[in-house]
Amino acid sequence: MKRILVINGPNLNLLGERETGIYGKVSLEDINKLLTVAAKTHQVSLEFFQSNHEGEIVDKIGQVKAEGFSGILINPAAYTHTSIAIRDAVAAVVIPTVEVHLSNIHAREEFRHKSLIAPVAQGQISGFGPQSYVLGLQALAGIIK
Ligand code: DQA
Numbered sequence: 001m002k003r004i005l006v007i008n009g010p011n012l013n014l015l016g017e018r019e020t021g022i023y024g025k026v027s028l029e030d031i032n033k034l035l036t037v038a039a040k041t042h043q044v045s046l047e048f049f050q051s052n053h054e055g056e057i058v059d060k061i062g063q064v065k066a067e068g069f070s071g072i073l074i075n076p077a078a079y080t081h082t083s084i085a086i087r088d089a090v091a092a093v094v095i096p097t098v099e100v101h102l103s104n105i106h107a108r109e110e111f112r113h114k115s116l117i118a119p120v121a122q123g124q125i126s127g128f129g130p131q132s133y134v135l136g137l138q139a140l141a142g143i144i145k
Helices: 026-042 055-062 075-081 083-094 130-144
Strands: 002-008 044-048 071-075 097-099 123-124
Touching: 002 026, 002 055, 002 130, 026 044, 026 123, 026 130, 044 130, 055 083, 071 083, 097 130, 123 130
Parallel strands: 002 044, 002 071, 071 097, 097 123
Antiparallel strands: none
């Protein structure tokens, strides 16, 4: 079974209590449960990784091939808009990567409109709340089949 690494960036550990008007009341644990159900449908297995630290995310991406992953589903959170290091890591590993966001980043503050990751990702899904992850997983599973 193909393995997918699910990466969540900074402050996403606070989902459910963090700015609920924007991000909703669903916790990261609940999103991971949704994904686990969807993974069964798509016959892929998942590993979950969350970090508030840019370097830890870069390190984890750098290990994907050695750890046998076929794809990355990532919500880089605020690092979406700032991290050349995460972008370079995604470009370096050449594994299909799908970027997801709970909120529609293009409808928010201007500084959120630009993603440094999107140009090296297969695509981006933004604005569907927890469903963004489920849609992203579906897309990724289709690519790596
Ligand atoms: C986010 C959007 C980012 O702009 C923000 O910094 C986040 C969450 C989202 O999922 O909507 O932390 O990635």
